[in-house]
Amino acid sequence: MTARLIDGRARxxxxxxxxxxxxxxxxxxxxxxxxxAVILLGEDPASSVYVAAKIRATEAAGMHSVAxxxxxxxxxxxxxxxxxxxxxxxxxxxxxxxxxxxPQISRSRVLEAVAPEKDVDGFHPVNAGxxxxxxxxxxxxxxxGCLMLIEEELGDLRGKTALVIGCSPIVxxxxxxxxxxxxxxxxxxxxxxxxxxxxxRQADIVIAAAGAPELVSGAWLKPGATVIDVGITRxxxxxxxxxxxxxxxxxxxxxxAGAITPVPGxxxxxxxxxxxxxxxxxxxxxxxxxxPAQRAA
Numbered sequence: 001m002t003a004r005l006i007d008g009r010a011r012x013x014x015x016x017x018x019x020x021x022x023x024x025x026x027x028x029x030x031x032x033x034x035x036x037a038v039i040l041l042g043e044d045p046a047s048s049v050y051v052a053a054k055i056r057a058t059e060a061a062g063m064h065s066v067a068x069x070x071x072x073x074x075x076x077x078x079x080x081x082x083x084x085x086x087x088x089x090x091x092x093x094x095x096x097x098x099x100x101x102x103p104q105i106s107r108s109r110v111l112e113a114v115a116p117e118k119d120v121d122g123f124h125p126v127n128a129g130x131x132x133x134x135x136x137x138x139x140x141x142x143x144x145g146c147l148m149l150i151e152e153e154l155g156d157l158r159g160k161t162a163l164v165i166g167c168s169p170i171v172x173x174x175x176x177x178x179x180x181x182x183x184x185x186x187x188x189x190x191x192x193x194x195x196x197x198x199x200x201r202q203a204d205i206v207i208a209a210a211g212a213p214e215l216v217s218g219a220w221l222k223p224g225a226t227v228i229d230v231g232i233t234r235x236x237x238x239x240x241x242x243x244x245x246x247x248x249x250x251x252x253x254x255x256x257a258g259a260i261t262p263v264p265g266x267x268x269x270x271x272x273x274x275x276x277x278x279x280x281x282x283x284x285x286x287x288x289x290x291x292p293a294q295r296a297a
Contacts, residue, residue: 003257006149006228012269015148016061019276022292023062026283034283035064036094036120036275037086041079041105042072047098054096057272063279064091076105080113087115093283094120096275117286120278128169131177138278143175145270146207146228147182153226153259154205157182161202165189165216165247166209171230175207191215200225208247218252227253227260230267 027033036058040051051067058065068082079097086092095118101107111119116126122140130137151157162184166172176188187199191210197220200206208216209230221227231247246263254260261267284291 003227003254004153004259006153006226006259006261006266008145008149008261008266008269011149011152012145012273015270015273016057016276019273019280020061022280026280026289027062030287030289032283032287032289033062033064034094034279035066035089035092036096036279037066037068037089037092038096038098039068039070039079039082040098041070041074041102044100047100051098054272054275057276058279061276063276066092072102074102074105076109079105079110083110083113087113087118090286092118093286094118094275094279096121118282120275120282122174122278123170128174131174134181138282139178139274140170140174141274141278142171142209142230142267142271143178144274144277145267146171146175146230147178148274149228149261149267149270150205150207150226151182157184157205159183159185160204161185161187162205162207163187163189163199163203164207164209165191165193165196166207166211166230168209168211171209175209179205196220206248210247212247213245214247214249216248216253218249218254218256221253221256223256224258225256227257228267229261229263232263232268 038051038054055065055067086095095114097110111123116124119127119138122138127137162179164172164176167190176186179186189196189199191212200220201222203222203225205226207228211231213233227248229246229248233245234242235245237243244264
């Protein structure tokens with residue numbers, strides 16, 4: 001392996017420590033404690049694990065956390081009524097609705113029901129519009145975490161060619177907007193792109209977020225590229241075991257890339273840390289408090 005390993009766990013730990021210090025200082029100076037409400041419908045095992053991890057991280061940062069666990073058969077009207085109550089609750093600064101939702105509930109109606117200023121996932125159309133137009137909104141957690149990892153590795157991104165593989169509103173599209181804000185030369189592709197290797201050979205930075213296991217081969221990479229692997233899929237292994245893989249074939253990519261994130265241990269920890277950052281940002285804005293000095297990328 002020639003690539004440097006980008007340690008998302010270590011970077012996330014530093015960010016969580018910075019946030020905990022800011023939360024403590026905020027509480028001491030104003031008595032305000034950021035509050036995050038998490039809504040989970042049903043008992044999907046993966047969603048339950050994610051929610052538990054988010055609650056632990058929130059409480060470890062000194063924030064107030066409350067979980068609303070609802071039955072899978074909850075109606076859309078009942079869920080929207082709960083969101084309305086949380087929107088009006090001054091002790092709640094962030095609202096997170098864990099996805100996916102049961103089939104009887106419209107994802108778009110639910111995400112749009114969350115007040116944009118409390119939308120710590122950054123999924124509301126108002127926040128998406130602000131990001132696209134260069135305004136000040138709440139940025140989705142995973143793209144924010146990816147950008148922090150890239151900037152810590154490369155510093156100034158101006159003029160670098162960046163390829164985003166994937167165009168979802170959760171990762172791909174906001175990631176592209178963030179890179180444009182850093183004056184990158186932007187390429188966007190997806191799993192159906194006709195000649196993906198040709199684009200990869202141009203890219204100084206690759207963000208793979210297509211949800212396609214081991215889509216990107218190391219043979220396609222520009223030597224020395226920085227590779228951020230957002231994908232995570234559990235595949236069957238030998239003897240009935242399973243293994244977690246990303247959208248990049250790690251073994252071959254590590255022989256060509258300059259730096260690369262592992263799966264797991266790369267982007268995932270940054271997503272939860274950035275959720276805490278968004279909750280603190282939402283709290284400051286809702287309480288009319290000044291933003292702290294900018295954190296290191």
